Amino acid sequence: KSEDKAVYPGDVIKEIKSVKGVTILGPGLKRNEAEPNTLRITRAGKLRFKPPNTYWVDHAQKRYIPKRGDLVVGIVTKKSGDTLKIDIGGSEAASLSMLAFEGATKKQKPDVQVGDVVYGKLLNAHREMEPELVCVDSYFKAGKLGPLSNDGFLVSVSMGLVSRLLDPDNPLLTTLGKKFPYEIALGMNGKVWINGRATKDILTIIRCLEAAELQDDRVIAELCRQYK
Amino acid sequence: MEEVKQLKLSKSILDMKFMKKTKERVQKEQEDAEGKAMYSNEITDEMKKSGNIVFTETSIYHCRNLIEGRLSFGGMNPEIERLMLNDFAKKMQEAEKRKETDVSDVQMAQEYSTLVNTISNKFSGRKNKNKRKFMKPADD
Numbered sequence: 001k002s003e004d005k006a007v008y009p010g011d012v013i014k015e016i017k018s019v020k021g022v023t024i025l026g027p028g029l030k031r032n033e034a035e036p037n038t039l040r041i042t043r044a045g046k047l048r049f050k051p052p053n054t055y056w057v058d059h060a061q062k063r064y065i066p067k068r069g070d071l072v073v074g075i076v077t078k079k080s081g082d083t084l085k086i087d088i089g090g091s092e093a094a095s096l097s098m099l100a101f102e103g104a105t106k107k108q109k110p111d112v113q114v115g116d117v118v119y120g121k122l123l124n125a126h127r128e129m130e131p132e133l134v135c136v137d138s139y140f141k142a143g144k145l146g147p148l149s150n151d152g153f154l155v156s157v158s159m160g161l162v163s164r165l166l167d168p169d170n171p172l173l174t175t176l177g178k179k180f181p182y183e184i185a186l187g188m189n190g191k192v193w194i195n196g197r198a199t200k201d202i203l204t205i206i207r208c209l210e211a212a213e214l215q216d217d218r219v220i221a222e223l224c225r226q227y228k
Numbered sequence: 229m230e231e232v233k234q235l236k237l238s239k240s241i242l243d244m245k246f247m248k249k250t251k252e253r254v255q256k257e258q259e260d261a262e263g264k265a266m267y268s269n270e271i272t273d274e275m276k277k278s279g280n281i282v283f284t285e286t287s288i289y290h291c292r293n294l295i296e297g298r299l300s301f302g303g304m305n306p307e308i309e310r311l312m313l314n315d316f317a318k319k320m321q322e323a324e325k326r327k328e329t330d331v332s333d334v335q336m337a338q339e340y341s342t343l344v345n346t347i348s349n350k351f352s353g354r355k356n357k358n359k360r361k362f363m364k365p366a367d368d
Contacts (some may be wrong), residue, residue, distance in 0.1 A: 016281060018281045021280070021281055021282055022281070022282045022283075022284060023281050023282070023283050023284075024283075024284050024285075024286055024290070024291075025283050025284065025285050025286070026285075026286060026287070026288050026290075026291035027287070027288050027291075030285075031283050036280060037280065037281050039283075048291075050291065050292075054286075054290075054291055056288060056291045056292075067287050067288075068285070068287065069286065069287040069289065069290075070287050070289070071289075071296060071297050071298070119297075119298060143311060144296060144298035144308060144311055145298075162297070163288060163292065163294065166289075166294040166295050166296075166297060167292065167294060167295075168293070168294070168295055168319045168320055168322065168323035169323050169327075173299060173301075174301070174320075176301070177299075177301025177302060178301075180302060181300075181301055181302020181303055181304040182300075182301055182302065182304055183298075183299065183300035183301070183304040183305045183308060184297075184298075184299050184300075185297060185298045185299075186297035186298075186299075187297060188287070188288070188289075188297070195304065195305075196304070197304070
């Protein structure tokens with residue numbers, strides 16, 4: 001965890017490490033047009049570096065800005081012809097084609113209604129365009145994407161919590177899995193869908209997420225170790 | 229040696245059949261020169277000299293090596309659990325390996341201090357082994 005310094009939008013980063021002339025940028029950074037080979041910060045937070053050549057900014061923001069490749073949980077708001085309008089919590093509703101599901105053809109479209117929840121991947125998300133979702137990977141297999149059943153519950157958490165929970169070092173989700181069976185779909189836009197055998201289990205998970213929001217990661221790890 | 233001056237071939241010569249390859253080469257050179265002239269504002273000479281770094285954008289999933297957000301435990305969704313065996317299990321194993329190889333400083337200090345004592349007992353010599361002190365019998 002070297003180079004953890006606080007940065008503000010507009011800062012310029014000069015010495016960039018790259019491998020074979022390629023550097024990978026995560027959220028919060030973009031190319032600086034004024035000077036070549038320098039970066040400009042676009043979000044306030046901590047600058048993080050992962051060797052050999054990855055940079056990103058850790059920030060705690062409340063508004064979700066769609067980014068390409070993110071897996072998000074969306075709610076269907078409109079069904080018009082071949083496309084669905086999905087609310088992912090961004091400034092604009094994303095579009096999802098009815099043909100972007102596994103086994104979908106023009107004659108046989110998937111059974112998705114207004115108000116359903118889907119788990120999709122952002123295919124492209126530019127500043128000026130409407131984001132586009134797909135529920136299928138490049139081999140046309142659904143995998144983990146697709147519509148989520150209406151038996152589950154949908155809650156909103158902060159986006160920082162989602163990244164913390166999805167860290168492989170974080171034991172919260174696996175510890176809950178040892179206590180009772182459940183399934184969960186965490187969207188990078190801060191929406192979480194939970195389904196379990198009993199409503200009590202689902203409410204327990206929601207309480208855990210609310211508590212984890214305010215606790216430090218080390219405290220969570222310590223508590224989970226006690227529950228083994 | 230003097231360099232041969234490049235002759236600019238006329239159009240009628242290039243149109244001849246045996247000059248086809250040369251014609252293509254000349255056309256390609258012309259197009260490259262045009263392209264260079266058009267983009268000289270955007271791709272500046274400065275950028276070319278400094279050995280341009282190519283920046284690829286990616287999501288935080290790859291930066292932090294996160295797991296995918298769709299999980300199932302306890303057999304709630306067998307399909308998802310089957311898919312989890314591929315990537316989720318691998319990432320958890322990697323995390324376990326990283327935790328095992330990392331010995332904390334406190335642990336290291338404790339183990340080293342007890343190690344010093346055991347090794348010193350090994351070299352303590354025969355005279356001090358099982359040394360019994362003379363005990364005066366009780367006045368009974």
